Amino acid sequence: MTADASSRPGVDHLVILAADLDQGADWCRRTLGVEPAAGGEHPLMGTHNRLLNLSSPEHPRSYLEIIAINPGAVSARPAGAGRWFDMDDPALQAQVAGAGPRLIHWVARVPDIAASHAALAARSLDRGEIITASRPTPLGLLQWRITVRQDGRRLMDGCLPTLIEWGERHPCHGLPDSGVQLQSLRLEHPEAHALAGACTAAGLHQVSVQATAAPRLLAALRTPRGLVSLSSHAPR
Secondary structure, three states: OOOOOOOOOEEEEEEEEOOOHHHHHHHHHHHHOOOOEEEEEEOOOOEEEEEEEOOOOOOOOOEEEEEEEOOOOOOOOOOOOOOHHHOOOHHHHHHHHHHOOEEEEEEEEOOOHHHHHHHHHOOOOOOOEEEEEEEEEOOEEEEEEEEEOOOOOOEHHHOEOEEEEEOOOOHHHHOOOOOOEEEEEEEEEOOHHHHHHHHHHOOOOOOEEEEOOOOEEEEEEEEOOEEEEEEOOOOO
């Protein structure tokens, strides 16, 4: 991959979990005022998605992923292995079923996933194995390497990112300008010092981390409807 924005460390994408993709697309229209683009299927996980380009001067080559379990597919993961992003967690599924789609996680782009993975392991943070995944697109095969735990868990309440390293193409290469741009992403966590240290060790030096009593991801987006804030805090 060339040394462009697709390979520099940073926020790669935000993960919005939906009970199904129709619900997720409706959430996008109501919340951000735009229609998400078509995504694709992930046979390994039995999931599918829709995408929205969020690229901005602050966060080039970033996007939003609306993801759901694909009812027409069966995960090819080994028996007992969980889907990525805690998607099999009953409590998380219940929250989304009751309150609708919401921000649950973020994925960080790194140029050397093995090195970043080892740096987290040295801090006793098990980000799981590095797997190779792909999906076909109209512009060709999209390939990437990503960290996924056997149990599918996120870590540090979803604030510690999943790591990803892209092949020759990045999803934003095929996504139209959506009119929505990622302005900032803030990580809030009771163990802010440990979280900030882990991000720095993985090569993510520009991440904003704040000490708070309760963990939360907070993303600010510029949209056709003005500034919109997305929070991972579960509605009560």
